[in-house]
Amino acid sequence: MTTSEEHEPEFDALVRPYVITNGRGFSDSDRFDLVTLVTAAPDQQRKAHLGPEKRELVELCEGGYLSVAEIAGHMKLPIGIIKVLLTDLAEDGYILTRAPIPPAQLADIQVLQEVLDGLQARFG
Amino acid sequence: MDSKHVSGEKTLLHDKVQIAAKILVVGHFAVGKTTFIGTLSEIPPLRTEETMTQAAAHIDDLKGTTGKTTTTVAMDFGRLTLNERLVLYLFGTPGQQRFVQVWEDMTRGALGALVLVDPQRLKESFAVMDLVEKYGVPYAIAVNHFDGTLARSEEELREALDLLPETPVVTCDARDEKSSANALVALVRYLQSRTR
Numbered sequence: 001m002t003t004s005e006e007h008e009p010e011f012d013a014l015v016r017p018y019v020i021t022n023g024r025g026f027s028d029s030d031r032f033d034l035v036t037l038v039t040a041a042p043d044q045q046r047k048a049h050l051g052p053e054k055r056e057l058v059e060l061c062e063g064g065y066l067s068v069a070e071i072a073g074h075m076k077l078p079i080g081i082i083k084v085l086l087t088d089l090a091e092d093g094y095i096l097t098r099a100p101i102p103p104a105q106l107a108d109i110q111v112l113q114e115v116l117d118g119l120q121a122r123f124g
Numbered sequence: 125m126d127s128k129h130v131s132g133e134k135t136l137l138h139d140k141v142q143i144a145a146k147i148l149v150v151g152h153f154a155v156g157k158t159t160f161i162g163t164l165s166e167i168p169p170l171r172t173e174e175t176m177t178q179a180a181a182h183i184d185d186l187k188g189t190t191g192k193t194t195t196t197v198a199m200d201f202g203r204l205t206l207n208e209r210l211v212l213y214l215f216g217t218p219g220q221q222r223f224v225q226v227w228e229d230m231t232r233g234a235l236g237a238l239v240l241v242d243p244q245r246l247k248e249s250f251a252v253m254d255l256v257e258k259y260g261v262p263y264a265i266a267v268n269h270f271d272g273t274l275a276r277s278e279e280e281l282r283e284a285l286d287l288l289p290e291t292p293v294v295t296c297d298a299r300d301e302k303s304s305a306n307a308l309v310a311l312v313r314y315l316q317s318r319t320r
C-alpha cells in the first residue's frame with residue numbers, strides 16, 4: 001500500500017478541503033477506519049458543552065456501537081469531517097472505539113469461517 | 125425493493141460485537157452495486173460522501189480564476205450482523221481511477237471484493253478490475269443477469285477479463301436475496317481456499 005510520501009502525481013491534484021481548513025494532517029485521524037466501531041462513553045455529564053455536530057454524534061452512539069461509515073451516513077456529513085470530529089471526541093473522552101482487527105487476523109481462517117457460517121445461517 | 129427496511133432508522137450494534145469485517149461490492153456505472161447491497165443489508169442502505177477538491181490549473185490559465193472543482197465520491201454500504209461478535213459491512217463504490225484516497229480507505233482491511241460484471245459491457249469493468257488488483261484485494265466475479273442478456277460462455281468471459289484460473293465466476297441477480305447471498309458465499313469460500 002502506498003504511503004503519503006510515495007503517492008502518485010495525480011493524487012497531488014486532490015486536496016481534501018477539511019485538511020486545509022483545519023490546518024492539520026490526516027495522520028491523527030488514522031485510528032478511524034470506515035468500519036471502526038464507535039460508542040458513547042458511559043459518563044456524558046459534560047455533553048452540554050459540545051457543539052451541535054459533536055453532540056449529535058455522541059447521542060447517535062449512545063447505548064450501542066455504530067461504524068464510522070454509519071455515523072457519516074446518518075449525519076449526512078463526509079467521512080473526512082466525521083473523522084476529525086471523532087478524533088476530538090476521543091481525545092476528550094466522549095467516545096470509545098473498538099479497533100478494527102489487524103489484517104493478519106482478518107485473513108484468519110476463523111473469521112472467514114464465521115462469515116461463511118453466518119451467511120449460510122441467514123440466507124441458506 | 126426496500127419494503128423490509130424502515131427508512132432513516134438507526135439500529136445500534138450490541139456491545140458484544142467485537143469484529144467488523146468488510147467486503148467490497150464494486151463494478152462500473154449502473155451494474156447493480158446499490159441493488160445488491162440493498163438486497164442483503166439488514167439496515168436501510170446508507171450513503172456517505174467524500175468530498176475532494178481538484179485543483180483545476182488549466183481552468184485558471186484560461187479564465188484567470190482561482191478555480192477548484194469539488195468532486196463528490198459516493199459510497200453505498202449496508203450491514204449484516206452474522207453472529208453475536210461479528211458484523212459484516214458491504215461497501216460499494218464505482219471504479220474511478222481518480223479517487224485514489226477513497227480506494228485506500230475502502231480497501232484497507234477488506235476481506236475481499238465481489239466484482240459485479242455486466243457481460244454486455246465487459247470493457248467497462250476493466251478500470252475497476254485494475255483497481256482491485258492494484259490494491260491487492262482478492263476478488264470473485266459476479267455476472268449480473270440483466271433481463272435479455274445474451275449468454276456469454278464462462279470461457280469467453282474469463283478470457284476477456286484475463287482472469288486467473290482459480291478466480292471464481294458466479295452468476296447473480298442483484299435483486300434476489302438468495303442469488304446475491306450465493307455470490308458472497310462463493311467469494312468467501314474462495315478467500316478460505318487462499319488461506320490453506
Ligand SMILES: Nc1nc2c(ncn2[C@@H]2O[C@H](COP(=O)(O)OP(=O)(O)OP(=O)(O)O)[C@@H](O)[C@H]2O)c(=O)[nH]1
Nearest residue numbers: 152153154155156157158159269270271297298299
Ligand atoms: N434485470 C436486472 N436489473 C438489475 C439488476 N441489478 C440491478 N438492476 C437494475 O439496474 C439499475 C442500476 O442498478 P444500481 O443498483 O443502481 O447500480 P449501481 O451499480 O449502484 O449504479 P451506480 O451507483 O450509478 O454506478 C437499476 O434500475 C436496477 O434496478 C439485476 O441483477 N437484474
Ligand SMILES: [Mg+2]
Nearest residue numbers: 157158159200
Ligand atoms: Mg449505486
